Amino acid sequence: MKHIINYITTLELAHKEYLWLLLIVIPVIAWYIWKHVKTHASLNVSTLQPYMPQSKHNALILHLPFALRILIIVLTVFVLAQPQSSMSHKQVNVEGIDITIALDVSGSMLAMDFKPNRLEACKSVIRTFVENRPTDRMGLVLYAGEAYTKCPLTTDHSTLLMSLDNSDNNQIDDGTAIGDGLGTAINRLRESQAKSKVIILLSDGVNNSGYIDPLSAADLAKEFGIRVYTIGCGSMGEAPYKTPYGTFYAKTEIDENLLRNIASVTGGKYFRAQNKEKLKAVYEEIDQMEKSKISETQFTNKNDAFFPFLLIALLLFVLELILSQTILKIHP
Secondary structure (H helix, E strand, O other), X not given: OHHHHHHHHHOEEXXXXXXXXXXXXXXXXXXXXXXXXXXOOOOXXXXXXXXXXXXXXXXXXXXXXXXXXXXXXXXXXXXXXOEEEEEEEEEEEEEOEEEEEEEEOOHHXXXXXXXXXXXXXXXXXXXXXXXXXXXXEEEEEEEOOOEEEEEEEEOOHHHHHHHHHOOOOOOOXXXXXXXXXXXXXXXXXXXXXXXXXXXXXEEOOOOOOXXXXXXXHHHHHHHOOEEEEEEEEOOOEEEEEEEOOEEEEEEEOOOHHHHHHHHHHHOOOEEEEOOHHHHHHHHHHHHHHOOOEEEEEEEEEEEEOOHXXXXXXXXXXXXXXXXXXXXXXXXX
């Protein structure tokens, strides 16, 4: 029964306007009830036993032909509405985007002006960003005093997220080599055949390490058609740090001019994130600006599905005719 109901609910009606004919059922039922009450004879006798039905089942059988006629009317209207089954085929072409995330993991990323700290807050927001882009190839580059590829470009986002979770500031020498981080990210994208190539570079400091000049790396990114979105992460002034000896405040500084120039040279955009909520909003904005292009072609084949209902209506009609002319004929 469940499968039958599910099948019926998937059908489409070519002529839904015929369903208005079902309103005929209401006056037909009302007329039947009125006629049954009006024609019920009254007679004063000493006992009603001779006129009582033998059982409730016999009383219900008296109304069976009428119930069958109502079902026949409903099925006939449904047939007129022309139920149809549909088979759809969808062809989706996705133009993916190759994205490399360059994440600063220097010691200053442990500052607690983000909760619980900058690094963990960034990892949480990046995770959501990755999960919302299932069709794109993405990679992860970590940099501090030097840079290396934590995860190459891949569509296996579970592997990427595992690499992200295992990222910390103890894996490479401390410092802030923005140029090296950008250069390593470019190296992961330079042979990409994707129509859109993007680097999201996050830094919370000033370039003070590495071998590659950040602006020279930006020019190289432009040559390879790579857009760079830069994010300045952290509050200006002072930020709290947790140490074995307690919490202390240290001066923080972000080279916003450098990050802004890198983005401008490559056709990207610079963002400022002073807390986790703002950082989340930044990644959401980038997500909207860098959407994959999806073209969709859908084919739908519709087939008439009225025959089973017509057959049932004919069988019920034959059944009602047989009952009315045989076992139910003896009833008044």
